[in-house]
Amino acid sequence: MAKSKFEYVRNFETDDTCLRNCYIVVRLDGRNFHKFAEQHEFTKPNDNRALGLMSRSARSVMEELEDIVIAYGQSDEFSFVFKRTSTWFKRRASKLMTHVASQFSSSYVFYWKEFFGEQPLLYPPGFDGRVVLYPSNHNLRDYLSWRQADCHINNLYNTVFWTLVQKGGLTTAQAEDRLKGTLAADKNEILFSEFDINYNTEPALHRKGTTLIWEKRDETVLKRMKLPNEEEKDVAVTRSRRRVQAHHCDIIGEQFWEEHPDVLEDDN
Ligand code: DGT
Ligand code: MG
Ligand code: MG
Ligand code: MG
Ligand code: MG
Numbered sequence: 001m002a003k004s005k006f007e008y009v010r011n012f013e014t015d016d017t018c019l020r021n022c023y024i025v026v027r028l029d030g031r032n033f034h035k036f037a038e039q040h041e042f043t044k045p046n047d048n049r050a051l052g053l054m055s056r057s058a059r060s061v062m063e064e065l066e067d068i069v070i071a072y073g074q075s076d077e078f079s080f081v082f083k084r085t086s087t088w089f090k091r092r093a094s095k096l097m098t099h100v101a102s103q104f105s106s107s108y109v110f111y112w113k114e115f116f117g118e119q120p121l122l123y124p125p126g127f128d129g130r131v132v133l134y135p136s137n138h139n140l141r142d143y144l145s146w147r148q149a150d151c152h153i154n155n156l157y158n159t160v161f162w163t164l165v166q167k168g169g170l171t172t173a174q175a176e177d178r179l180k181g182t183l184a185a186d187k188n189e190i191l192f193s194e195f196d197i198n199y200n201t202e203p204a205l206h207r208k209g210t211t212l213i214w215e216k217r218d219e220t221v222l223k224r225m226k227l228p229n230e231e232e233k234d235v236a237v238t239r240s241r242r243r244v245q246a247h248h249c250d251i252i253g254e255q256f257w258e259e260h261p262d263v264l265e266d267d268n
Helices: 005-012 032-037 047-065 093-110 114-116 137-164 173-178 184-195 204-208 255-259
Strands: 024-032 068-074 076-083 127-134 209-228 231-248
Touching: 005 068, 024 032, 024 093, 024 255, 032 204, 047 068, 047 093, 047 204, 047 209, 047 231, 068 137, 076 093, 076 137, 093 114, 093 127, 127 137, 137 173, 137 184, 137 204, 204 209
Parallel strands: none
Antiparallel strands: 024 076, 024 127, 068 076, 068 209, 209 231
């Protein structure tokens, strides 16, 4: 086919192929969610509707896009990990990232009502995205540990902060002052001795965030069948189905990875 004289502009596209054998992580983060949370009256410090909607949207990303083996989310962010052998979209970073971001954003709007009911969505939310490559299981696990440690640090701070305000009657400025220079142990102690709250029994969803992985489940459904020389009847049919499963557990230690050895491919 003859090429037009304009064809050369194609060569201005730069190559953004992700290095082979690396996990490709796409992390999304809500744009200006400080304001979005205020305007939509998210409960403080954690809004279960908002967290549920984030997870629902992340599940849609995993179900609609190929090769995502695990996703981890907390607050207004979600990280998606593509398997290291993925060849989806020729490993082009911009394609992977924009597909994740747009599928997530449209799902967030699409499923809004399931979580917020009649409360209206006041304006279209946006999410930024970035791509990071990790060459080893060790690096990838450190990445996920970093995000979960961030969840823990922020949630502990926010839990004490809002307890001091909501139950202790402090102003936000006073609560901030009170927490200046405190360590994790001090924060736990304030919760326990002043408010009778054991941080370790606070909801795991808030303390650990949400990890989504694929799991095989046996599912039994009744199927109407007509066998030769028999009346039509319901027969139980069991099938093994892959489903996205949510966990709110520690992913820094070994246990989670020992219990789910199929998530990561071996390092060799
Ligand atoms: P950015 O990401 O630079 O565009 O700006 P932000 O405002 O999204 O900042 P970021 O991502 O560092 O922090 C997340 C914000 O979202 C933070 O201000 C608190 C808010 N947020 C997230 N989840 C909840 C929630 O469950 N409840 C409430 N009240 N706020 C939340
Ligand atoms: Mg940010
Ligand atoms: Mg944000
Ligand atoms: Mg954030
Ligand atoms: Mg197209």
